[in-house]
Amino acid sequence: MGKLDGKVAIVTGAGRGLGRAYARRLGALGARVAVSDINLRSYAEYETEAKDMTAESTVAEIEAAGGTAIGVECDVMDRGAVDALVRRVIDEWGRVDILVANAGGGRGRPVDTRASTLDPALLQLVTSMNLFGTVYCCNAVAPHMKAQHAGKIVTVASVAGLGPSRDGGYAHYGAAKAAIAHYTRYLAQDLGPHGITANCIAPGFIMTGRVVATVFPNRSDANANFAEMVALRRLGTVEDCAKVVEFLTTDLSDYVTGTVIAIDGGLVRWA
Numbered sequence: 001m002g003k004l005d006g007k008v009a010i011v012t013g014a015g016r017g018l019g020r021a022y023a024r025r026l027g028a029l030g031a032r033v034a035v036s037d038i039n040l041r042s043y044a045e046y047e048t049e050a051k052d053m054t055a056e057s058t059v060a061e062i063e064a065a066g067g068t069a070i071g072v073e074c075d076v077m078d079r080g081a082v083d084a085l086v087r088r089v090i091d092e093w094g095r096v097d098i099l100v101a102n103a104g105g106g107r108g109r110p111v112d113t114r115a116s117t118l119d120p121a122l123l124q125l126v127t128s129m130n131l132f133g134t135v136y137c138c139n140a141v142a143p144h145m146k147a148q149h150a151g152k153i154v155t156v157a158s159v160a161g162l163g164p165s166r167d168g169g170y171a172h173y174g175a176a177k178a179a180i181a182h183y184t185r186y187l188a189q190d191l192g193p194h195g196i197t198a199n200c201i202a203p204g205f206i207m208t209g210r211v212v213a214t215v216f217p218n219r220s221d222a223n224a225n226f227a228e229m230v231a232l233r234r235l236g237t238v239e240d241c242a243k244v245v246e247f248l249t250t251d252l253s254d255y256v257t258g259t260v261i262a263i264d265g266g267l268v269r270w271a
């Protein structure tokens, strides 16, 4: 018996990186998983991600491990597409128990995204990807979870949403992630009477293929320098985050809602 046997989960941004790890973890626990991404082969963009794949897609990996999954390409910035994703899941499996609203990320260079000189186009894009995408997904699953009088929602912020960078760069991303964390607190109050929990995770430095390629390119000393800022003296893995998602999507967290959990190894960000 898996802890999530009989449950249905949706994970957005699950073509690679953290979302892929969440989808695989929920599948291994017995949930039927809708693996969603704007591009279900997004792993091809980064060498480390592509090398890590054990099958042609996250869906194929879950199926190869004996689980059940479907793949649905969906841009979370498109409200109609998000509604169609949830309709597809309901048509296929008749319910939705878990949402991990993981799709998101930053765009642009820190120098173009300082708080006082923020490029409006980047602000618009990053707010749409992160905040609007999260809200659309939560709004789409809420009526079904209310009808079931049960559900578990996990949203994804970042340590950048908990405190600023020292130079004020990447302000658009930090503000969007802070908004997700606070939105989740409101969501928990709204949905709590319906038996639904809503919690937010705030990852720190997690070594996905994208982070390896873009944050630490050609810097052999960088891992050690960044790790020095972390109490546990190492950078995070996708499994470190998937373990917390397991907690927040199983009965272990039944009386936990409206929280924001940092998964950062005890990071002191800008000391």
Ligand SMILES: NC(=O)c1ccc[n+]([C@@H]2O[C@H](COP(=O)([O-])OP(=O)(O)OC[C@H]3O[C@@H](n4cnc5c(N)ncnc54)[C@H](O)[C@@H]3O)[C@@H](O)[C@H]2O)c1
Pocket: 012, 013, 014, 015, 016, 017, 018, 019, 036, 037, 038, 039, 042, 043, 074, 075, 076, 077, 102, 103, 104, 105, 106, 129, 133, 156, 157, 158, 159, 202, 203, 204, 205, 206, 207, 208, 209, 210, 211
């Ligand atoms: N890796 C980290 O260190 C870290 C730290 C803090 C927060 N996060 C957050 O965790 C989440 C995943 O991070 P990651 O490192 O795995 O990122 P990633 O870029 O490797 O993966 C993101 C996935 O989301 C998909 N995606 C992007 N835009 C989308 C859209 N509009 N609609 C649907 N799918 C879309 C991409 O195709 C990709 O597969 C993001 O929300 C990110 O902001 C990551």
